[in-house]
Amino acid sequence: MATIFFNRHLGAALLGMAIFAVTACASGPETPKPTDLGPNAALLGVRLVWSSKVGLVDFPLQAKVVGNTVVVAGSDGGMVSIDARTGAQLWQANAGSPISAGVGSDGRFVAVVNRDNELVVFDAGLNPWHVRLTSQVFTAPLVAGERVFVLGADRSLAAFDAKTGRKLWQNQRPGDALVLRQAGVLMAVGNTLVAGLSGHLVGLNPMNGNVVWDAAVATPRGTNDIERLVDLVSGVSREENDVCVRAFQAAVACVDTQRGAVNWKKPAFGSVGLSGDMQQVFGVESDGRLLAWRRADGELAWTSDRLRYRKLSAPLVLGQSVVVGDDSGQVHLLSRMDGSPLTRLTTDGSPIAVTPVVADKTLVVVTRNGGIYGFHPE
Numbered sequence: 001m002a003t004i005f006f007n008r009h010l011g012a013a014l015l016g017m018a019i020f021a022v023t024a025c026a027s028g029p030e031t032p033k034p035t036d037l038g039p040n041a042a043l044l045g046v047r048l049v050w051s052s053k054v055g056l057v058d059f060p061l062q063a064k065v066v067g068n069t070v071v072v073a074g075s076d077g078g079m080v081s082i083d084a085r086t087g088a089q090l091w092q093a094n095a096g097s098p099i100s101a102g103v104g105s106d107g108r109f110v111a112v113v114n115r116d117n118e119l120v121v122f123d124a125g126l127n128p129w130h131v132r133l134t135s136q137v138f139t140a141p142l143v144a145g146e147r148v149f150v151l152g153a154d155r156s157l158a159a160f161d162a163k164t165g166r167k168l169w170q171n172q173r174p175g176d177a178l179v180l181r182q183a184g185v186l187m188a189v190g191n192t193l194v195a196g197l198s199g200h201l202v203g204l205n206p207m208n209g210n211v212v213w214d215a216a217v218a219t220p221r222g223t224n225d226i227e228r229l230v231d232l233v234s235g236v237s238r239e240e241n242d243v244c245v246r247a248f249q250a251a252v253a254c255v256d257t258q259r260g261a262v263n264w265k266k267p268a269f270g271s272v273g274l275s276g277d278m279q280q281v282f283g284v285e286s287d288g289r290l291l292a293w294r295r296a297d298g299e300l301a302w303t304s305d306r307l308r309y310r311k312l313s314a315p316l317v318l319g320q321s322v323v324v325g326d327d328s329g330q331v332h333l334l335s336r337m338d339g340s341p342l343t344r345l346t347t348d349g350s351p352i353a354v355t356p357v358v359a360d361k362t363l364v365v366v367t368r369n370g371g372i373y374g375f376h377p378e
Helices: none
Strands: 004-006 013-015 046-053 064-066 069-073 078-083 089-094 099-105 109-114 118-123 126-132 142-144 147-151 156-161 167-172 178-180 186-189 192-197 200-204 211-216 232-239 242-247 251-256 261-267 274-276 280-284 290-294 300-304 316-318 321-325 330-335 341-346 357-359 362-366 371-377
Touching: 046 341, 064 099, 064 357, 069 099, 069 357, 078 109, 078 371, 109 142, 109 147, 118 147, 142 186, 147 192, 156 192, 186 232, 192 232, 211 261, 242 274, 251 280, 274 316, 290 321, 316 357
Parallel strands: 004 178, 099 142, 232 274
Antiparallel strands: 004 013, 046 371, 064 069, 069 078, 078 089, 099 109, 109 118, 118 126, 142 147, 147 156, 156 167, 186 192, 192 200, 200 211, 232 242, 242 251, 251 261, 274 280, 280 290, 290 300, 316 321, 321 330, 330 341, 357 362, 362 371
């Protein structure tokens, strides 16, 4: 069966090389209009301290923070490393062709995947090597221990030497008929490589790719491929060995990565990742509701409908705030205690395309049009 790729909002689907589109919500009711936000609460003093630019972002970009730097990329292949304190560009590079996944970095090596299914790795922005991959990739490579780990859309995991590009190992799971065209879960937890494979969070030995543990977060359901789609999406909340993840339109769960066991699991219907702290885990449902679950047991702490129907980004916990961006380019800082508004920031008017990140106390936001904005508290 041909592989089908869906974007994060279940938009256009591509079936093999056929020239037609399927819209999952085409036959459903129109999305209600969001309510007026009213005046800015302005309970927090936050100011724009710098801005920069990268190319249009129409792929699942993951901005990478290493220390006080942040690395971002545009769809056209351009990449830039920025000092988050000042906005100064540290280096620029180009992958040579449009990008499908990125950015991964350990501060020295920087990795992206282009739309020709090539892994491209730079050493401090210079001297890139390329290696052909076996499938498309939508998840930023993970760079750690002078290795580059790649999660393929065909459920493959591969490791490469960061200096030479030599393949070290590959772990292949059976592919699914339908996968998400968005970033999945790929991270290091201690000495374990942790990845989302279908609806499972899996721990592997990074030296050889052998599976150490396998925790089922969600299982396929329904009678057709669309209904049975199950995938873990990028954006996790980690506190030591406790890693909380979202399964697309199915569930949120917290997993003990020492035991490889699910601590708790709750139904949830969102398409973007999570953030959290030691007490709570925060997530955005597909209709724009913001939810907070108690980290200890998964019980619901509070919900907020204030930003409903605004097509929100994944959240970021920052101080006493939960930060989300919307499809009008606005950035909302909400109280961690109850979701009430604290302040609202503006960018260039295009959707917030990337989960906001924080680097050295600077809130960094990237828009669909490639605007990069650094905000500081006053």
